[in-house]
Amino acid sequence: MKGFLLLSVLKMLMVFTVIMVGVALLTLMERKVSAWMQNRRGPNRVGPAGLLQPAADGLKNILKEETSPALAHRWLFLLAPAFSFIPALLLFAVIPFGAPLPVDFDFTLGPLGRFVHQGSMPMVVADLPIGFLFVLAISSMGVYGIALAGWSSNSKYALLGGLRASAQMVSYEVAMGLSLIPVLLMSGSVSLSAIVRDQQMGLWYVLPLFLSFFIFLISGFAETNRLPFDMPEAESELIAGYHTEYSAMKFSFFFIAEYANVVTVCAMVTTLFFGGWDIPFTHWDEAGGVWQSIATAGFFFVKVMFWIFFVMWIRWTLPRFRYDQLMALGWKVLMPLALAYIMVVCVAIYVIRRILGITDPIYEGLVLFGLSVVVAFLVFGILDSGTFIKGSARQRSTLNARARRAPVTS
Amino acid sequence: MAIGVKVLKRPEHQVSYVRATLKGMALTFKHMFEKKVTMQYPEEKSTGSEHGMGQWSISQRWRGTHRMLTDEQGRSKCVACGLCPQICPANCIKLVPGEDERGDRYPLIYEIDEFRCVFCGYCQEVCPEEAIHVGVHYENSEYSRDRFVYDLERLSSQTHTVSTLWDPTDPKGE
Numbered sequence: 001m002k003g004f005l006l007l008s009v010l011k012m013l014m015v016f017t018v019i020m021v022g023v024a025l026l027t028l029m030e031r032k033v034s035a036w037m038q039n040r041r042g043p044n045r046v047g048p049a050g051l052l053q054p055a056a057d058g059l060k061n062i063l064k065e066e067t068s069p070a071l072a073h074r075w076l077f078l079l080a081p082a083f084s085f086i087p088a089l090l091l092f093a094v095i096p097f098g099a100p101l102p103v104d105f106d107f108t109l110g111p112l113g114r115f116v117h118q119g120s121m122p123m124v125v126a127d128l129p130i131g132f133l134f135v136l137a138i139s140s141m142g143v144y145g146i147a148l149a150g151w152s153s154n155s156k157y158a159l160l161g162g163l164r165a166s167a168q169m170v171s172y173e174v175a176m177g178l179s180l181i182p183v184l185l186m187s188g189s190v191s192l193s194a195i196v197r198d199q200q201m202g203l204w205y206v207l208p209l210f211l212s213f214f215i216f217l218i219s220g221f222a223e224t225n226r227l228p229f230d231m232p233e234a235e236s237e238l239i240a241g242y243h244t245e246y247s248a249m250k251f252s253f254f255f256i257a258e259y260a261n262v263v264t265v266c267a268m269v270t271t272l273f274f275g276g277w278d279i280p281f282t283h284w285d286e287a288g289g290v291w292q293s294i295a296t297a298g299f300f301f302v303k304v305m306f307w308i309f310f311v312m313w314i315r316w317t318l319p320r321f322r323y324d325q326l327m328a329l330g331w332k333v334l335m336p337l338a339l340a341y342i343m344v345v346c347v348a349i350y351v352i353r354r355i356l357g358i359t360d361p362i363y364e365g366l367v368l369f370g371l372s373v374v375v376a377f378l379v380f381g382i383l384d385s386g387t388f389i390k391g392s393a394r395q396r397s398t399l400n401a402r403a404r405r406a407p408v409t410s
Numbered sequence: 411m412a413i414g415v416k417v418l419k420r421p422e423h424q425v426s427y428v429r430a431t432l433k434g435m436a437l438t439f440k441h442m443f444e445k446k447v448t449m450q451y452p453e454e455k456s457t458g459s460e461h462g463m464g465q466w467s468i469s470q471r472w473r474g475t476h477r478m479l480t481d482e483q484g485r486s487k488c489v490a491c492g493l494c495p496q497i498c499p500a501n502c503i504k505l506v507p508g509e510d511e512r513g514d515r516y517p518l519i520y521e522i523d524e525f526r527c528v529f530c531g532y533c534q535e536v537c538p539e540e541a542i543h544v545g546v547h548y549e550n551s552e553y554s555r556d557r558f559v560y561d562l563e564r565l566s567s568q569t570h571t572v573s574t575l576w577d578p579t580d581p582k583g584e
Contacts, residue, residue, distance in 0.1 A: 033442075036441070036442040036446075037438045037439075037441050037442055038441065039441055039444050039445070039446055039447045039448075040446060040447070040448050041446050041448045041450075313435060313438060313439065314431075314435070316438055317431070317434045317435050317437075317438045318431060318434065380426060380428045380429070381426070384426040384427055384428050384429075
């Protein structure tokens, strides 16, 4: 028992350190990527190639004055950064980031007693059997921090930002949750470790469940308030949105929370659709061992970094949505699509497993992959045309028609 | 409709948001490997085209920090005629004329307040002796305000190239 506790504490420390340092470096990466995409060089003054820039930023933020608006709700104003920060970090507790590591030790440490651990240690802080539900539950808590920050600031911009954020996050929560049901149908388990194991035996879920992946990715962007869905911050409209009134380290915490959310969403995409820590085309990594653990953790890191880069890539490519377009996309497109896809996958899995009697997960995956090619063609080739990009001409003509039909009341 | 808004017809049915996004992403990705346009200013800078430093050079017509030219004996060419303080629109030139033993006029005090100057270059244009010039030079930061009033000695000791002002007969500067 004590051995387990010791290992858990060590894992917690490790994950926490990696995330915090990683988040600091991500701010630099974001600035570098944005600079490169705009033919600039990015920060390169502090340290070699600007690597110490996050340290300089952090130092500056600690030394800055903490302002507090006179009419703000003092305690909620103080608590809001923590509320947005904690869920982002909590989520990482359930994400498996490597192959189980064999750990054997048995030693006594003075008054603390005897520490024993034998067998393999799962490379995840808490290997919850309901990891998946935990993710959905905690990720919806992030909205509290933002809504409270917006409300407690007692400022119109912050309030509007908070309102937008809460509406947006609640809306996309639905599409996000629904898009993950096919994953559960495939794996038959809500434990993230089991989902990863299932992908190792069959195909990575991105192939058989491409549409789920697509919807999850878009919802993930919306959940983390990143462009093209960064309405809550929308500089040109709301100054800085919900953190307008924040300064110094409190502001910094919102920043950290945003990047921690990005890391978590990318880790979720990797775990659920890209095989987690799985190394493709080999079964060597499933055997378990020290080298396997290191290699798979490295592979997981590479995958997550790719998705983080992807998030930044999107940010510096796409312009911001209009708010009604955002809501329309969430409720009128993504949610019905996710619901319909659940039905399609249900039927497909029933047919494959019960009627055709295919039990090999690879063949099952291939059949579903064929299906997802058809679905992708339907969605991106036919449904997408003229649906997401809509000129104002059509809206205007319907408005005109309505105006003509309405009786003149004057 | 009361307000006439011109609405452009778009080919909505041939347009796909996902395809457009992918196209945009390809563009931004391509830009990541293009040549960077940033000039690393303090390390690489332009000090006029004839030096050939930096990626770009400021124009030879640039009107920057003033410079007083001197004759072979090291005395300033200025004859204290008073035309430059007369024409200066910002009133930044202070000139007190003096006369030497041969009866030649020379400036006892000649000061230019670089803060007040609008760098129009009229002083150079109007000068009959081609003494005062504006120069191809832009780095003149100082630690105190009074250091921005350049006296005659400081104006004479500047070494940067002088501006070739706009020539009406050669408007493109060829």
